[in-house]
Amino acid sequence: MPKDGGIGASSKRREDIRFLSGTGQYTDDINLHGQAYAYFLRSDVAHGKINGIDTSAAEGMPGVLRVFTAKDFDGVGGIPCGWQITSIDGQPMQEPKHPILAEGKVRHVGDPIAVVVAESLAQARDAAEAIMPDIEDLPAVMDMKAAVQEGAPKVHDDLTSNLCYDWGFVEDNREAVDQAIKDAAHVTTLELVNNRMVANPMEPRVAVGDYAAHSGESTLYTTSQNPHVIRLLMGAFVLGIPEHKLRVVAPDVGGGFGTKIFHYAEEAFCTFAAKQLRRPVKWTSSRSEAFMSDAHGRDHVTKIELALDADNNFTALRTETYANMGAYLSTFAPSVPTWLHGTLMAGNYKTPLIYVNVKAVFTNTVPVDAYRGAGRPEATFQLERVVDKAARELGVDPIALRRQNFITEFPYATPVAVEYDTGDYHATMDKVLEVSDHAGFEARAAESKKNGKLRGYGIAHYIEACGIAPSNLVGQLGARAGLYESATVRVNATGGIVVMTGSHSHGQGHETTFAQVISEMIGIDADQVEIVHGDTARTPMGMGTYGSRSIAVGGSAMVRAAEKIINKAKKIAAHLMEASEGDIELKDGAFTVAGTDKSVAWGDVTLAAYVPHNYPLEDIEPGLEETAFYDPANFTYPSGGYACEVEVDEETGRVEVMGFTAADDFGNVINPMIVEGQVHGGLAQGIGQALWENCAYDEDGQLISASYMDYAMPRSTDLPMFKVDHSCVTPCTHNPLGVKGCGEAGAIGSPPAVINAVIDALHRGGYDVPHINMPASPDRVWAAMQGAKANMGAAQPAARSTDTAEGRSV
Amino acid sequence: MKVDMKVNGRAVSGEVEGRTLLVDFIRQTLRLTGTHVGCDTSQCGACTIHMNGEPVKSCSVLAVECEGAEITTIEGMANADGSLSTMQAAFQEHHGLQCGFCTPGMVMAATALLKENPSPSEAEIRHHLEGNICRCTGYHNIIKAVQAASGQDVQPVAAE
Known part of the structure; x- marks a missing residue:
């Protein structure tokens, strides 16, 4: 019988009422009295020297308040990077300055050159057209492998090269890995691309800066997943505003998917300009602008080698990845191809020796940073593709090869520095095969064949790391931040509760799920619990929402604070009932004394806390409000089996997704309805990456997929109904709720399942195609089939000359 | 120039430029911010409203084209008693x-x-x-x- 409230109930979302009635409060819905509008003039070339910027005509245009260029930011810091990686040779990564507006050079299409602030947006835009930048074209650095050659043109002239870092992990294993690969009975090698993606939350980014002269306080309203992180980075490193004079508000945020984690130049600009002009300044990104200014995701070029012994046991794994950083280092960019990727290369398998090498490269492209999954999709795609390829080369069942190598004992310390606490990979594999009706596949394939289509079944099994992260560990790994989470639980006199969480909801439904947890713990109706998030003036210092950390870290902080509340309330109840504190029980919103019929209601205790007439004032303070900061002991490790079924049209190369099944182990689940929704969305993005989405540049660095006309977002007609299951549960062992996190799994496990299914379909049609890079668009699939027919083996004639697996992915 | 229309059953009027899009009139002039803008190429549909009963992307209509039109936005979709439709x-x-x-x-x-x-x-x-x-x-x-x-x-x- 499903519960109708508390932990485990599919409670309907309270936030939906405002979203469905048009009363949500997104950042662009905020209009301050007297606000002016900012319009950014952006570079239309990838790389160029700025000889001068003539703003005189623009300054005289109607409504123009001021035109800003780089020279207006003397004494203002650059946009900081929040994670430092150390290279194999012990040197810190190369870290170029990231100015608010381009200084000396433009380094990617979209790099901001100047900003007009005017009375209206139309006036600002009109005036920006009158700005005359004198920019001398320089050769664009696009190919990562060419970029790190001696003598290559440099993105940053003051750096020694375009190499940001050269990272080896685990360096102590390198020689043993090399030897194991030499000694192997079989080595499967795969070169692949993880294509560049644009996160594309439906709400474009917005920033509104405000300055109160009477108090000297600045306020920034922004589309952020983590307002405190923005306050810290922007206040301390860019604008020099102490935190007590800076408030950052991230109200309703229309999706994030990672790209709204980072601190962006536009946020600093609006905050800065508001103080300069003594006017609120608002910037709203257009979608085209979003494509060239939101941090992109993925963009790895990788060679992976899997060694197996004569019995098909995995003996070693070696990877070499070129990771595109773009033109500047975005907030967490360096961590994505390293710690969020290398530590996951064991996957679900007991491979004893692993070595991961990552070369991060600067190019004349938009900065790349975390996008849903961040590093784990890149790891999973390599691993689940190379295992499938190995099975095909060895002539064994890919499911059996996986099962044979599954980790089965927990906790399990991988050779890549992490310890999985729990999991049951056979269970999720069994479940995905059952729910996807693997047994019935051959019959469906025969049916498809009758209809002239090639049907394929692809499986992938993923591990990921969520709930980031233990602060002392990430500090050792180069993070310039702690990754705890905070919560304040404020109980009001009449018993209602306000939880102020450092977590942030931008679609995840915290207001509902966090209230369910409190409701369960105290035994009061969830309607009595209000969840506040997204405002540095109202919530304790929190690190925000990304890395599927909200319930695992933010939820744990809330539980700890609520436990403190309950402990104090029990003391008060004991006093009121003249009983021993140890005998007090809290159930269904009432305190009882064990073994008696004495009882006081929750509201009686809370009232006593604030009207302490009959109260143990000598022992405890009045009031009922507690704060907790929770720092996780480990990552959490969700895992699952994903199955994709496709039909390939031999005539056109078009791939249709006929079915998709996800069987996840998320540990305990607070709200199954919301968890399923998270998986659905992740699947759509992962399938989108595998089949349609691609952020494409031409060889001159021109961004050629900068609108929804050119960037193929998954649409309602592209996707099937999904089958999702989360009945396999191995609770996390180190957080109070036993939860693991579910936000990114769908995007992590699905791309290899799709490509494995496409390859399976082609092989069933007699096409010996070992691999197809994402997106497996009709032209690529068709070309691969023709290449195989012409006995060209691995060759996939590029449908476009810009497609190449060698040095760049885009 | 001045434009008059009926929005969610209420007569409204406002000064607009010739280039003002309906969605900007709805959001900026009327401050009905439930209608959203998600792209600039009429692809995403976040700004869909009803114009004379038909679904229309309000980013692809000029405000002046709506003279005399009956517009319904998300704010006008609830039942008369305020409950969700x-x-x-x-x-x-x-x-x-x-x-x-x-x-x-x-x-x-x-x-x-x-x-x-x-x-x-x-x-x-x-x-x-x-x-x-x-x-x-x-x-x-x-x-x-x-x-x-x-x-x-x-x-x-x-x-x-």
Whole structure:
């Protein structure tokens, strides 16, 4: 019988009422009295020297308040990077300055050159057209492998090269890995691309800066997943505003998917300009602008080698990845191809020796940073593709090869520095095969064949790391931040509760799920619990929402604070009932004394806390409000089996997704309805990456997929109904709720399942195609089939000359 | 220039430029911020409203073209007593929204579909909503919400 409230109930979302009635409060819905509008003039070339910027005509245009260029930011810091990686040779990564507006050079299409602030947006835009930048074209650095050659043109002239870092992990294993690969009975090698993606939350980014002269306080309203992180980075490193004079508000945020984690130049600009002009300044990104200014995701070029012994046991794994950083280092960019990727290369398998090498490269492209999954999709795609390829080369069942190598004992310390606490990979594999009706596949394939289509079944099994992260560990790994989470639980006199969480909801439904947890713990109706998030003036210092950390870290902080509340309330109840504190029980919103019929209601205790007439004032303070900061002991490790079924049209190369099944182990689940929704969305993005989405540049660095006309977002007609299951549960062992996190799994496990299914379909049609890079668009699939027919083996004639697996992915 | 129209049953008028889009008139002049802007190429559908009963992307209509028109936005969709309409309620019941940004446009488009096709199939719903992009839900629960709003049996969430 499903519960109708508390932990485990599919409670309907309270936030939906405002979203469905048009009363949500997104950042662009905020209009301050007297606000002016900012319009950014952006570079239309990838790389160029700025000889001068003539703003005189623009300054005289109607409504123009001021035109800003780089020279207006003397004494203002650059946009900081929040994670430092150390290279194999012990040197810190190369870290170029990231100015608010381009200084000396433009380094990617979209790099901001100047900003007009005017009375209206139309006036600002009109005036920006009158700005005359004198920019001398320089050769664009696009190919990562060419970029790190001696003598290559440099993105940053003051750096020694375009190499940001050269990272080896685990360096102590390198020689043993090399030897194991030499000694192997079989080595499967795969070169692949993880294509560049644009996160594309439906709400474009917005920033509104405000300055109160009477108090000297600045306020920034922004589309952020983590307002405190923005306050810290922007206040301390860019604008020099102490935190007590800076408030950052991230109200309703229309999706994030990672790209709204980072601190962006536009946020600093609006905050800065508001103080300069003594006017609120608002910037709203257009979608085209979003494509060239939101941090992109993925963009790895990788060679992976899997060694197996004569019995098909995995003996070693070696990877070499070129990771595109773009033109500047975005907030967490360096961590994505390293710690969020290398530590996951064991996957679900007991491979004893692993070595991961990552070369991060600067190019004349938009900065790349975390996008849903961040590093784990890149790891999973390599691993689940190379295992499938190995099975095909060895002539064994890919499911059996996986099962044979599954980790089965927990906790399990991988050779890549992490310890999985729990999991049951056979269970999720069994479940995905059952729910996807693997047994019935051959019959469906025969049916498809009758209809002239090639049907394929692809499986992938993923591990990921969520709930980031233990602060002392990430500090050792180069993070310039702690990754705890905070919560304040404020109980009001009449018993209602306000939880102020450092977590942030931008679609995840915290207001509902966090209230369910409190409701369960105290035994009061969830309607009595209000969840506040997204405002540095109202919530304790929190690190925000990304890395599927909200319930695992933010939820744990809330539980700890609520436990403190309950402990104090029990003391008060004991006093009121003249009983021993140890005998007090809290159930269904009432305190009882064990073994008696004495009882006081929750509201009686809370009232006593604030009207302490009959109260143990000598022992405890009045009031009922507690704060907790929770720092996780480990990552959490969700895992699952994903199955994709496709039909390939031999005539056109078009791939249709006929079915998709996800069987996840998320540990305990607070709200199954919301968890399923998270998986659905992740699947759509992962399938989108595998089949349609691609952020494409031409060889001159021109961004050629900068609108929804050119960037193929998954649409309602592209996707099937999904089958999702989360009945396999191995609770996390180190957080109070036993939860693991579910936000990114769908995007992590699905791309290899799709490509494995496409390859399976082609092989069933007699096409010996070992691999197809994402997106497996009709032209690529068709070309691969023709290449195989012409006995060209691995060759996939590029449908476009810009497609190449060698040095760049885009 | 001045433009007059009826929005959510109320007569409104305002000064606009010739280039002012309907969506900007709705959001900026009328301050009805439930209608959203998600792109600049008329692709995403977040700004869908009803114009004289038909679903229209309000980013692709000039405000001056709406002289005398009857416009309904998401703010005008609730029942007379303020409760959610059948479609709005079905979106909540079936978790057809997450971040909520595409939602007003989805509700407007889906409501219009049921007016012309009271019991659409899954394929018909998908076809009708092709011009409305959602990045959160993978459309799964939106399809179910529309089916439910049309009175069709839908499996409950979290039991499938």
